[in-house]
Amino acid sequence: MNGTIEGGWGYVIAVYGISWGVLLGYAVVLLFQSRSAPAQADGTTHSQPGSTT
Amino acid sequence: MTHRSYIVGAVLLAIGFATMAVGHFIGLFVAPREAMMGDVGRILYVHVPTAWGALLLYSGAFIAAIGSMWTGRRGWDAATTAMVEAGTVMTFLLLVQGSLWARPTWGTYWTWDPRLTTSAVLAAAFGVVLLLRRLIDQPARRAMATSVATIVAFVDVPIVYFSVKWWNSLHQPVSNLGSVDSPMMQPLLIAAIAIMFIGAGLSILRFRIELARLVAEEAAPDLPDMPDPLHLEGSDKPVQAEGSPS
Amino acid sequence: MKPAIQRRLFLLGALLVAGGALGVIAWGGIGDNLVYFWTPAQVAANADKAVGATIRLGGVVQAGTVHWEQDQQLLTFTVGESTVDTKTPLQVEAKSAPPQMFREGIGVVVEGTMRTDGVFSADKVMVKHSNEYRAPTGEADVKKLYATVEDL
Known part of the structure; x- marks a missing residue:
């Protein structure tokens, strides 16, 4: 109760860890999925019947 | 044979994450601790950029939704979806970050403060947009529903921004050049620029996936009894339109 | 009605609803109750x-x-x-x-x-x-x- 926060690195590490983890994880998933996605120009010829949404 | 937009997206992400690493390194290890919050104050350098990123992505989605309804082209539909999803990822991050920052500073993980409440509404509203999209099979109708829902959900974006001005709030007001000391402003700005790149990269890649899905779907509709969406548009109108016998 | 015109009418409607809602919240005094x-x-x-x-x-x-x-x-x-x-x-x-x-x-x-x-x-x-x-x-x-x- 002296007006400043002592310690607290745990919260900092948690916030940065979660933020980097989620952003990087999402980026990797998108990089993977969009690589296998057909290029937009000739996409119509690469249709996958019954592709899951 | 990789398409150019894939490379652009990947490069934007690489630049964004590298820049963010620099900004966060300065923020965590070089910048001074905050006078009252101590080291916990360092959460500033990830929390505020995340908020800006989310609000910008939703603003982009709002514009794309207008484009989608104006032109009816699936590219705008895919762009709307991409930015809504990326923005919602950041909004959920924002809520978690804020909660973990609030505990040591305010003394609670959560309170129904106007800024917090409107931010939670933001995540929920755009979450509904994404859910709605999964529930509708007919492409033209789905594009319409996505756009309308995005435009309506976007109303909350300025409300989140101004919530700390309009109402009594526990959350701190909007930070500005005068209210953040310069050694702390530098990593904040670097991280903010970084998240613009990351947001752009995520949007482009997600756009590619969505557009490919829409193209594939049109070539081979999932549902066998579904007529060609291009012709369906005129005859099978949404509820509010008058049904004309033709 | 042509699909394009219908779509744009819906767009107009959505923008009006959104703008109206924002206006009411910002200037209509709803905020005073919160x-x-x-x-x-x-x-x-x-x-x-x-x-x-x-x-x-x-x-x-x-x-x-x-x-x-x-x-x-x-x-x-x-x-x-x-x-x-x-x-x-x-x-x-x-x-x-x-x-x-x-x-x-x-x-x-x-x-x-x-x-x-x-x-x-x-x-x-x-x-x-x-x-x-x-x-x-x-x-x-x-x-x-x-x-x-x-x-x-």
């Missing part, structure tokens, strides 16, 4: 309503009024409209340890209810931080506090 906390003056002016109801009180901790009884876990302090409030300062009693940032002169929001004896009984004490982020070199007293933290 009250996160009352100030001490507002509590004083509505003393009859405040008693017994769960409300939040927001204000500034008055200098020289903070007492913390470790044994009883009892925190008492006075909350005012501003740093020095001579008109409607309000006595607060809380049965919990205050957050680390709690101190004289800081903004707080407390959750609880007014008792009939005019004391605000709080279940939860929350500390408000300003939008100012300062390096700990500006004020002398802050520097001193910083030094004590460093020594730990």
Whole structure:
């Protein structure tokens, strides 16, 4: 109760860890999925019947 | 044979994450601790950029939704979806970050403060947009529903921004050049620029996936009894339109 | 109706609804009903309503009024409209340890209810931080506090 926060690195590490983890994880998933996605120009010829949404 | 937009997206992400690493390194290890919050104050350098990123992505989605309804082209539909999803990822991050920052500073993980409440509404509203999209099979109708829902959900974006001005709030007001000391402003700005790149990269890649899905779907509709969406548009109108016998 | 025209009419409708909703919230006074906390003056002016109801009180901790009884876990302090409030300062009693940032002169929001004896009984004490982020070199007293933290 002296007006400043002592310690607290745990919260900092948690916030940065979660933020980097989620952003990087999402980026990797998108990089993977969009690589296998057909290029937009000739996409119509690469249709996958019954592709899951 | 990789398409150019894939490379652009990947490069934007690489630049964004590298820049963010620099900004966060300065923020965590070089910048001074905050006078009252101590080291916990360092959460500033990830929390505020995340908020800006989310609000910008939703603003982009709002514009794309207008484009989608104006032109009816699936590219705008895919762009709307991409930015809504990326923005919602950041909004959920924002809520978690804020909660973990609030505990040591305010003394609670959560309170129904106007800024917090409107931010939670933001995540929920755009979450509904994404859910709605999964529930509708007919492409033209789905594009319409996505756009309308995005435009309506976007109303909350300025409300989140101004919530700390309009109402009594526990959350701190909007930070500005005068209210953040310069050694702390530098990593904040670097991280903010970084998240613009990351947001752009995520949007482009997600756009590619969505557009490919829409193209594939049109070539081979999932549902066998579904007529060609291009012709369906005129005859099978949404509820509010008058049904004309033709 | 052509699909394109229909789509654009829907667009117009959606924009009107969105703009109207925002206008009502921003300028229509709906916001006046969304009250996160009352100030001490507002509590004083509505003393009859405040008693017994769960409300939040927001204000500034008055200098020289903070007492913390470790044994009883009892925190008492006075909350005012501003740093020095001579008109409607309000006595607060809380049965919990205050957050680390709690101190004289800081903004707080407390959750609880007014008792009939005019004391605000709080279940939860929350500390408000300003939008100012300062390096700990500006004020002398802050520097001193910083030094004590460093020594730990």
